[in-house]
Amino acid sequence: MNNYVYILECSDKTLYTGSTNNIEKRIKEHNNGKSGAKYTRARRPVKLVYVETCSTLSNALKREAQIKKLSRAQKLLLIRNSTG
Numbered sequence: 001m002n003n004y005v006y007i008l009e010c011s012d013k014t015l016y017t018g019s020t021n022n023i024e025k026r027i028k029e030h031n032n033g034k035s036g037a038k039y040t041r042a043r044r045p046v047k048l049v050y051v052e053t054c055s056t057l058s059n060a061l062k063r064e065a066q067i068k069k070l071s072r073a074q075k076l077l078l079i080r081n082s083t084g
Contacts, residue, residue, distance in 0.1 A: 002021065002054070002055075003054045003055070004060065005052045005054060005060050006023060006027075007048075007079060008048060009046065009049045010039075010044075011043050011045055011046070016030075019054075019057075019061055019063075027046070030046045031045050
């Protein structure tokens with residue numbers, strides 16, 4: 001099973017980073033469910049702008065922590081470089 005690290009763009013243009021093993025379900029939760037992150041609940045709708053696949057949950061969590069430490073400019077560069 002794949003694990004994913006993702007970045008969402010919220011309606012207020014802020015960026016949210018998370019990880020999951022089911023990206024489609026998690027995005028729906030962020031946009032609709034009560035199980036979405038408290039941060040994104042107040043900033044709906046959210047849009048998926050970056051996804052990275054990791055082989056293990058441990059790797060996904062480590063990568064999530066790395067991305068969260070990046071500045072906004074660095075995150076935007078990561079997003080831009082992934083979309084070509």
